[in-house]
Amino acid sequence: MTSTTVAGRLNALGRAELTLFVRNRTAVFIALLMPLLLIFVMRSTLEEIDLGPSGLTAAGASLNGGIGMVLIQVVYTNLVAAYVARREELVLKRLRTGEVSDSEILTGTALPAGLLALVQSVLIVVVGTFAFDLTAPHRPDLLVLGLLLGVVLMTALAAATSAVTRTVQTAQLTTLPFFLVSMLGSGLFVPLEVLPDLAASICELLPMTGVMTLVRAGWLGGVPTGDVVGAVLNALAWTVLAVFAVRRWFRWDPRR
Structure with a gap:
């Protein structure tokens, strides 16, 4: 009997998931075009808002938000539907009968979405730097850290959300609260x-706030060191909570 490596199993799962993703035209449209459309819509809206206290321009705020939308749409929203679809089609159950571990199944399914989100984020930074007259990333290390933490967090939250999602169709409803918040x-x-002040203090505790603070600090700057440390702790805390929820409540069998 031929044994396989972890890298080989993850590569096989990732390639299979990428093939299924490309075949889903709706998922491709949402993942590739929706974030870009929202950037242009929000930029025109932000031009009407006084961003003085933040030190950001409308272009900077909209492109920074575009990276956040990529993480939510490409990773979180797409993966909730993917996990639910694979569960209801008995794919997850069949995979568990082999030598692939549970964490490898979840990670392999998320690989294409995570890589696509990173590529799109890099493109947004490049376009923003050259086409929108923004500065190059002030702290590339913080930007990369924010993106990686964002991908991991969105993957864990997607797996947790799939536990309360019965069908692929209802995934649009179960992901909506997190998207809007x-x-x-x-x-x-x-x-x-x-x-x-009160609203800002509450919003600082939300799951995506830490990730977005790191992305902004890494690309646009203007974030105090204390806020950066708090952002890392925020992202790590929500990731730990999401992983706990997945280990406790993730469903491998169809919900019928």
Whole structure:
């Protein structure tokens, strides 16, 4: 009997998931075009808002938010539907009968979405730097850290959300609360500095806030060191909670 390596198993799962993703035209449209459309829509809206307290321009705020939308749409929303579909089609159950571990199954399924999100984020930074007259990343290390933590966090939250999602169709409903809360309160497009103090303090605790703070600090700068440390702790804490939820409640069998 021929044994396989972890890298080989992850590569096989990732390639299979990428093939299924490309065949789903709706998922491809949402993942590739929706974040870009929202960037242009939000930029025109932000031009009407006083961003003075944040030190950001409308272009900087909208492109920074575009990276957040990529993480949510490409990783979180797409993976919730993917995990549910594979579960209901008995794919997850069959995979568990082999030598692939549970963590490898979840990671392999998430690989294409995670890599696509990283590539799109890099493109947004490049386009923003040259086409929108923004500065090059101030701290590339913080930007990369924010992106990696964002991919891991969105993957864990997607797996946790799939536990309460019965069908692929209802995934649009179960992902909506996180999408709206993150877009409005995690600094994706509207910086927390322009919100009332109480609202800003509450929004600092949201799952995506730490990731977006790191992305902004890495690319656009203007974030105090204390806030950067708090952002890392925020992202790590939510990741730990999400992983715990997955280990406790993730469903491998169809919900019938």
